[in-house]
Amino acid sequence: MIGAAGRSVLWLLAFAPALACALLVAQYAVDVPLGGDWARADLLERGQAASGGLDLRGAIPRLLALANLRFFGNDLRLEMALAWALVLATALCVHGLLRRTLGSGGALYGVTFLANLLLFSPLQWENLLWADRALFFLPTAALCAGLLVLGSRGSSSRGVAACALLAALVAGLWLAVGRVGGTGGMAAGGPLERLRFCFTLLGSAFSRTTLVPPRELAPGLGMALAVLFVAVAAWPLARGRDSTFRRQRLPWLIFGGYALLLTLAAAWVAGANGPGASLLPRYTSVSLYLCLATLPLAVLALEALRARVAASRPRLHGALEWAPAFAAGVLLVAVGLGWLVGVQGMAEWKSARLQARTSLVFLDRFEPRHPERLGVSPQALRRAVAILDAHGHLDALRARDDGIEPYSTGEALPVEAGRVESAWFDEGRVVLGGFAWLPGPGRRADGVLFTAHLAEGPRRVIAVAELTGLLLPPIPEHDYIYNDARIPGIDERTAWHAEIPAEALPRAPHVALEAFAVDSEAMRLHRLAGSVVVRLAEDGWRAELRSDGAP
Secondary structure (H helix, E strand, O other), X not given: OOOHHHHHHHHHHHOHHHHHHHHHXXXXXXXXXXXXXXXXXXHHHHHHOOOOOOOOOOHHHHHHHHHHHHHOOOOHHHHHHHHHHHHHHHHHHHHHHHHHHHOOOHHHHHHHHHHHHHHOOHHHHHHXXXXXXXXXXXXXXXXXXXXXXXXXXXXXXXXXXXXXXXXHHHHHHHHHHHOOOOOOXXXXXXXXXXXXXXXXXXXXXXXXXXXXXXXXXXXXXXXXXXXXXXXXXXXXXXXXXXXXXXXXXXXXXXXXXXXXXXXXXXXXXXXXXXXXXXXXXXXXXXXXXXXXXXXXXXXXXXXXXXXXXXXXOHHHHHHHHHHHHHHHHHHHHHHHHHHHHHXXXXXXXHHHHHHHHHHHHOXXXXXXXXXXXXXXXXXXXXXXXXXXXXXXXXXXXXXXXXXXXXXXXOOXXXXXXXXXXXXXXXXXXXXXXXXXXXXXXXXXXXXXXXXXXXXXOOOEEEEEEEEOOOOOOOOOOHHHHOOOOOOOOHHHHHEEEEEEEHHHOOOOOXXXXXXXXXXXXXXXXXXXXXXXXXXXXXXXXXXXXXXXXXX
């Protein structure tokens, strides 16, 4: 028997993935709009005009966003924390369901630990770190809570009907809240494309190795997972009249069917975008849910099988004793690899938002070189910025002139951490290149600012250089980005490029340009080694690179 203290320790260990995920969300959450977050400007404008116009599709997250705009200053991190809280609510309900299925022994906490590894997987970083998808997790939490409440009636036909109806209703809510396709319409595509999309989606969470690209590995794994679920769901049919056994299995049959229904819905809405789209982090939760439903069903099936062969086949019975530990180890490795890749994705997502912040500070003066970092067209961006800025929601992200006052100045970087490597004058513009790391363990800069320094007056920002490496994590080619053989080199990921038109230079015979690596998280600048002197000669402008950093 496990005492109260032992149960407390086991419970804490079983929910350790929840704490780890909370720490990751706190570390990588950034309060900078990106992608769909800019739609809040239209929401705010319509809400301010009291014109309504909220359609049913996605109404709940829009109401949440409007409440955040009105009462909490549009801090996107609050909605990211809500996403984690909804996953925690699901995990607590799942633990209650597992207790009802497996009892209160040690197996309960082991399976709960595996379930939490699935539920809190960082592979879902889009859903965890994208504010407008916070309520993506609400329908699943509602379903688990409903199954927990209805579980005592699960052996009756009314209980079965109630649970099935609940799953169907929650799946519809998931479609409305989560906006599966993200396009607002049904995609075209043939049955084979949709079927491959389904299997790729189901296997995506377990295919993040560095040996085989997930695009090739995921379909087979997804098919194997679907077959395994059907097998353990159907086994053993001979005990179908055992009401206790049925009550143990029913929640997981409903939950697994719900996951399959979501898979089909995702394929119906977005399947024509190709199987690669199913590798996107926003879809990962679905495959995790099906695997979670399979866990307790597999435990029950193994227990039934061991009981059947205990007397007749002792050798097989001995092998079956090791089967749960072996299966748990395989799952632990597969999910653990997914966690490693997910943490990398979270870091890239944070980097994308911090680089977006660098572009936003001086947006009025400099057009972003890579507007895709911001996840919206330049025209839509400027309109959204104007609306949000008018209501004070971007005060911390905007500079009112071309001075460097929004930033503090930190220590200069050593030559090996960042420098200006090239400078020349070509066709009416100064072309500059280099690389930049920030102080600390392996973090690249969030951009580079160029300032013009004259004998009199303060430094003025005359250019914003963006990094030329990875732009934005949520793109279909995840199997190439996160495969070690294909990931861009470190130098490429920290390189930057800038072009300064001659008319942007101060009117002086010669101008000293200084480069600063931007730390958008601390709003701090670090001087890069090397400076550039631009001179007006008889035959035109010339750019001269000085490696000693002196103007």
